Amino acid sequence: MGNQESTQSLSEHEIARLSAETNFTPAEVAQWYKGFKRDCPSGKFTMARFQAIAEGFFPAGDAENFTKFIFNGMDLEEDASLNFESFIKVTSLLARGTKEEKLKWAFHVRDIDHTGFITKEKMQLVEDSVFSMIANHVPLPDDENTAEKRTEKLYNLIEKDQDGKVTVDQFKVGLNQDRDIVNALSLHDTVQ
Incomplete structure (x- = not known):
């Protein structure tokens, strides 16, 4: 093409x-x-x-x-x-796409240097960018109202073996446990 x-x-x-x-x-x-x-x-x-x-x-x-x-x-x-x-x-x-496909793509977005894993630092860069974009216009729970808190919460949810690296499989398993994330991934399932 x-x-x-x-x-x-x-x-x-x-x-x-x-x-x-x-x-x-x-x-x-x-x-x-x-x-x-x-x-x-x-x-x-x-x-x-x-x-x-x-x-x-x-x-x-x-x-x-x-x-x-x-x-x-x-x-x-x-x-x-x-x-x-x-x-x-x-x-x-x-x-x-399926929830699994969307989670895999979300991982790909956060794997900013294409190493096949995410570190806390990579997650922090992406979360910082999200918070810069939404500024203070989106109400968030107290445990997620800063980029640092959001990164900490997400990273602790997905990084279970404490090796400092999150694989795509760990990412998918961990984020599948967060109802808000799963719901967000389904928001656009009916786009025509």
């Missing part, structure tokens, strides 16, 4: 393949592609564009760092831009 994608429409074969690799019908893939090409005529969705969109959703906070983490989690080819294939696969996962 690569460069060909930026100058042409998707072929029926490409639409069928992407439909088979996502949770979208062929008609939905074609519709998503139409919108993607309208918003990204070059065929590439850049981090700058992603950040501009995110700022519209979080005007009172600083979304820059958080959007970097999210964008890097979406950038399956790790080339600082999203082609349509990466975009549709992650959109499908977030909109219609």
